[in-house]
Amino acid sequence: MTDSLDATALADKLDRYARGNTTAFTPITVPTPEQENRRAEGRLREQLKRTRHQGEARGRSLQLFKDRRVTGRWWTERHWQELQPTLPALLVQELALMRTLLLQFDAQEQPRRQATKQTTPEKLKLIVAAEVLA
Secondary structure (H helix, E strand, O other): OHHHHHHHHHHHHHHHHHOOOOOOOOOOOOOOHHHHHHHHHHHHHHHHHHHHHHHHHHHHHHHHHOOOOOOOOOOOHHHHHHHHHHOOHHHHHHHHHHHHHHHHHHHHHHHHHHHHHHHHHHHHHHHHHHHHHO
């Protein structure tokens, strides 16, 4: 019963759209496999970045729980070398584990970040050129 109602409603909307009512129906474009691959790469980079940010926040939260307020990338080599001697041993153990994971996520994200920086100007040139031609 619902399939036939849905089909009728869809055909109705398509008819209205074909007659000029552009708000009746929203056309979509199916991305090409190449476009989808580029999107997947961007999604992966964002996921790595989000996971790294969550780990950074967990580490800051743990330190705050022990009355230590830190900001920024506490897990980088320079900051870690300064921070480590000032922390209790148990906290150092917990943060060292988090730091290992953060370094791995950052190492995987960094090449993707560089690739994005290199391709972004080209994408902007293409968008601007398309707008000028339109």
